[in-house]
Amino acid sequence: MGMMQEFREFAIKGNVIDLAVGVIIGGAFGKIVDSVVSDLILPVVGMVFGKLxxxxxxxxxxxxxxxxxxxxxxxxxxxxxxxxxxxxxxxxxxxxxxxxxxxxxxxxxxxxxxEAPAAPPAPAAPPEDIVLLREIRDSLKR
Known part of the structure; x- marks a missing residue:
């Protein structure tokens, strides 16, 4: 049962599914591109330059x-x-x-x-001495 479980986990991983979808879409896309070349572009090129x-x-x-x-x-x-x-x-x-x-x-x-331009980086944290001085200042205001 362990080997079947490992195979199942492997088969349903996102990468394997993505690869399968990519291969299927790639095959269909290849047919489309082949049709564009042979049915649309080559006749025009053949007309301009003669038979290819x-x-x-x-x-x-x-x-x-x-x-x-x-x-x-x-x-x-x-x-x-x-x-x-x-x-x-x-x-x-x-x-x-x-x-x-x-x-x-x-x-x-x-x-x-x-992609949209990246957001500017967050400002750097203030040094510890500034933080301590602010705490002292805030405690004196009370």
Missing amino acids: DFSNLFIVLGNVPAGTALTLDALKKAGVPVFAYGNFITVAVNFIILAFIIFMMVKQINRLKR
Whole structure:
């Protein structure tokens, strides 16, 4: 029973629950950001700079069987070794755009949640001799 009790205490600690919520929200947020990049930003960037899909850039490393189309998919299906650097370029460009969007979002969130300036520190306690003198003064007033 001791191990189950320890596990229960561990599982219901705030940090574990916070982590679980963070992972779930992060997964959903990742889908939103991915949609923003692929559905909203990349089409605009593609329109301005031309097509940003480099996935069909590759170098054939083996012999191509007769009758095989020279497309990446056809070569892979035929088992021809290819150095497919174009897909890496596409993923890298997507990552840079995604990282920039996340940076801008975090920057905005941090700007919105800036804390109010801290209250000024409380005045220092008076020295003991001043306290004693005040007590004497107050006792003489009575």
